[in-house]
Amino acid sequence: xxxxxxxxxxxxxxxxxxxxxxxxxxxxxxxxxxxxxxxxxxxxxxxxxxxxxxxxxxxxxxxxxxxxxxxxxxxxxxxxxxxxxxxxxxxxxxxxxxxxxxxxxxxxxxxxxxxxxxxxxxxxxxxxxxxxxxxxxxxxxxxxxxxxxxxxxxxxxxxxxxxxxxxxxxxxxxxxxxxxxxxxxxxxxxxxxxxxxxxxxxxxxxxxxxxxxxxxxxxxxxxxxxxxxxxxxxxxxxxxxxxxxxxxxxxxxxxxxxxxxxxxxxxxxxxxxxxxxxxxxxxxxxxxxxxxxxxxxxxxxxxxxxxxxxxxxxxxxxxxxxxxxxxxxxxxxxxxxxxxxxxxxxxxxxxxxxxxxxxxxxxxxxxxxxxxxxxxxxxxxxxxxxxxxxxxxxxxxxxxxxxxxxxxxxxxxxxxxxxxxxxxxxxxxxxxxxxxxxxxxxxx
Numbered sequence: 001x002x003x004x005x006x007x008x009x010x011x012x013x014x015x016x017x018x019x020x021x022x023x024x025x026x027x028x029x030x031x032x033x034x035x036x037x038x039x040x041x042x043x044x045x046x047x048x049x050x051x052x053x054x055x056x057x058x059x060x061x062x063x064x065x066x067x068x069x070x071x072x073x074x075x076x077x078x079x080x081x082x083x084x085x086x087x088x089x090x091x092x093x094x095x096x097x098x099x100x101x102x103x104x105x106x107x108x109x110x111x112x113x114x115x116x117x118x119x120x121x122x123x124x125x126x127x128x129x130x131x132x133x134x135x136x137x138x139x140x141x142x143x144x145x146x147x148x149x150x151x152x153x154x155x156x157x158x159x160x161x162x163x164x165x166x167x168x169x170x171x172x173x174x175x176x177x178x179x180x181x182x183x184x185x186x187x188x189x190x191x192x193x194x195x196x197x198x199x200x201x202x203x204x205x206x207x208x209x210x211x212x213x214x215x216x217x218x219x220x221x222x223x224x225x226x227x228x229x230x231x232x233x234x235x236x237x238x239x240x241x242x243x244x245x246x247x248x249x250x251x252x253x254x255x256x257x258x259x260x261x262x263x264x265x266x267x268x269x270x271x272x273x274x275x276x277x278x279x280x281x282x283x284x285x286x287x288x289x290x291x292x293x294x295x296x297x298x299x300x301x302x303x304x305x306x307x308x309x310x311x312x313x314x315x316x317x318x319x320x321x322x323x324x325x326x327x328x329x330x331x332x333x334x335x336x337x338x339x340x341x342x343x344x345x346x347x348x349x350x351x352x353x354x355x356x357x358x359x360x361x362x363x364x365x366x367x368x369x370x371x372x373x374x375x376x377x378x379x380x381x382x383x384x385x386x387x388x389x390x391x392x393x394x395x396x397x398x399x400x401x402x403x404x405x406x407x408x409x410x411x412x413x414x415x416x417x418x419x420x421x422x423x424x425x426x427x428x429x430x431x432x433x434x435x436x437x438x439x440x441x442x443x444x
Contacts, residue, residue, distance in 0.1 A: 019231070026228040030149055033223060035158065037206075037213055038142055039165045041105060044203040045138055046169035047176075048112035049077065049131070051199050053282045054177035055192035057293050062190055065121060071405020073124040074279040075398035080132030085391030086255070086384060088137025089144065093383040096216035097145045101138065102207045108134035109203025115196035116189070140390040143370050144383045148217055151235040152375065153319065160315025160367045167307035167363050170300055173199070174282065178297030259376055260385045262435055266328075267369065267393025269428035273335050273421045274362035276400035281355060284414050288348040303356040310364035318368045325436035327368035329429040334361030336425035343419035351415075358418075361425070376439070396424070 052059075052074055060070055092100040111131045118124045142162060150158045177195045184191035215221045218232045281303075286296045310331075318327045334357055341354025373386045400421065407417040 022227050022231045023235075026224060026232050027154065029224060029228065030232070031158075031161075033213070033215070033221075034146075034149060035161050037209065038146075038162050041101070041138075041203075041206055041210070042142070042162060042165035043169045043172065044105070044206060045108070045135065046166045047173040047199050048108060048203055049135065050170070050278050051112075051173060051177050051195055052115070052128075053279045054174055054181065054293070054297065055195045057192075057282060057286065057296070058181055058184065058190060059118075059192040062192070063119065063121075063124075065124070067405040067409040068402070069121045069124070069405075071279070071402040071408075073121065073128050075275075075400070075402040076125050077128040077132040078275075078394045078397035080129040081136050081394050081397075082132075082391045084133050084136035085140065085394070086387040089140050089383045089387030092137060092141040093144070097141065098211060098214040098216055101141060101145075101214065102210040104135065104138045104141070104207075105210060106204050106207030108138075109200045109205075109207060110134075111200075112203060113197050113200030115200075116193040136391075137387065140383075140386040143373070143390075144386050147382065148236075149232075151232075152239045152371075156315045156319035156324075156367060156371050159370055160311050163363070163366045163370070164308045164311045166366070167304035167311065167359065170278075170304035171308070172301070174297040174300045174304070175294070176297075178294045181293050253381065255384055255388050257376075257385065259435075259439065260373075260388055261392070262431065263369075263373060264389045264392035266428050266431050266435070267389055268396040269424040269431070270332055270335070270362055270365055270369075271393050271396030272400040272403075272424045273332075273339060273358065273396075274400070275397035276404045276417065276421050277355065277358045277362065279401040280404050280408075280414060280417075281359070284342075284355065285352055288351055299352070303359050306356060307360045307363040310360045311367050314364045315367040318371065324368040324371050325432050328365050328372075329432035329436075331361045331365035331368070332425045332428040332432070335365070336361075336422045336429070339418045339422035339425060343415045343417075343422070 056065075056070055059065065065073070088100070088104070108131060111127065111134045115127050115131070118127055143159070146155065146158050146162065177199070180194040180198055181191035183189070183194045186194070189197070215223070218224065218229055218236070221229060224232070281300055282296050285291060285299050286293070289295075289299070291299065314327050314331065318324050338354045338357030338359075338361060341357065342351050345351050345354055370386075373382060373389060376385070403420065404414055404417040407420070408414045
């Protein structure tokens with residue numbers, strides 16, 4: 001006598017299918033509405049912040065700037081940035097993203113174009129400081145803004161699609177700057193003046209676009225229907241309830257939280273190495289390979305494309321595993337290896353290849369790292385904490401370029417500087433692992 005097993009398919013759940021459809025359509029609309037504009041803004045942000053590295057190929061010679069003067073000027077940007085970062089992000093939380101981000105973008109575009117007026121080291125320092133003041137609050141403001149729109153499980157991918165703009169800004173911006181340098185002498189302007197003048201204009205235009213397109217919060221999004229707004233609000237509410245972040249933490253208390261300052265130290269160590277690369281890579285590549293400005297732009301653009309690929313991989317992997325700390329630590333170890341290679345390898349070609357690792361590692365780090373603050377703080381406290389981390393961390397942008405310029409002037413080479421710059425990257429990795437043991441929940 002045979003026994004027949006009654007195997008039935010799982011029950012069909014129209015409600016579950018409907019919710020999945022609403023979820024897909026909601027996030028598709030959010031992605032299409034927000035990410036292209038935020039991506040474009042960050043491209044302009046990074047171009048206007050770092051185009052001085054390409055402009056320096058002519059500017060330093062024309063204005064007789066030493067390596068130390070150039071390094072100090074690039075780095076002083078971050079003093080203005082750090083001073084106004086936290087107040088700016090608190091204003092964003094109070095006034096709303098649309099108006100405050102538009103203010104930031106328009107003001108930095110005006111100052112970026114005005115950089116063409118620089119003639120002396122003192123003027124260079126002053127304009128770079130003002131550019132830092134104008135930009136203050138943009139990046140942490142966007143990180144906070146994305147936390148208002150994306151459920152935690154999708155935040156890493158959203159952040160990766162935003163921060164990928166940083167390396168791609170170099171991929172597009174460095175060749176564009178090289179082309180503008182080739183306009184040297186046109187209409188009585190030097191090539192580096194064309195770089196500053198032209199590349200600041202898109203920021204002003206996009207600042208106006210922000211006022212039209214950006215929406216402060218999901219409940220105000222008329223481009224979502226009622227079901228989509230309700231679904232998104234419910235997902236964010238569940239994240240809030242399931243978060244280990246303390247409730248009712250004031251912004252002032254968040255600024256005194258030891259975890260905030262631990263993360264800020266990690267970020268400072270990472271940016272000390274990262275900004276040394278960003279502001280010195282074109283000069284180092286040109287000198288090592290004897291490359292023209294156009295070839296230098298293309299080489300650094302290729303490195304930037306590799307970094308963008310690394311960001312996408314880290315964003316996808318850290319979302320799938322839920323493990324942010326190991327990804328962040330691994331990325332800065334890659335940067336440290338690149339620094340050691342740039343300092344110790346005998347071949348100029350190998351040195352440039354090692355420099356690529358510095359950029360790939362430090363850019364990929366951001367994706368995993370910036371998912372962490374919003375899991376530890378919420379609301380206005382998150383806005384203040386994110387700004388404090390970014391503000392203090394960006395002081396690394398002062399130390400790294402200045403240190404590189406000073407060592408280059410003293411020794412005639414940047415190789416010694418990159419040997420020193422491997423240390424902060426390794427310390428950042430070690431601190432990530434310590435914080436992981438103390439703070440991270442078990443991987444899901």
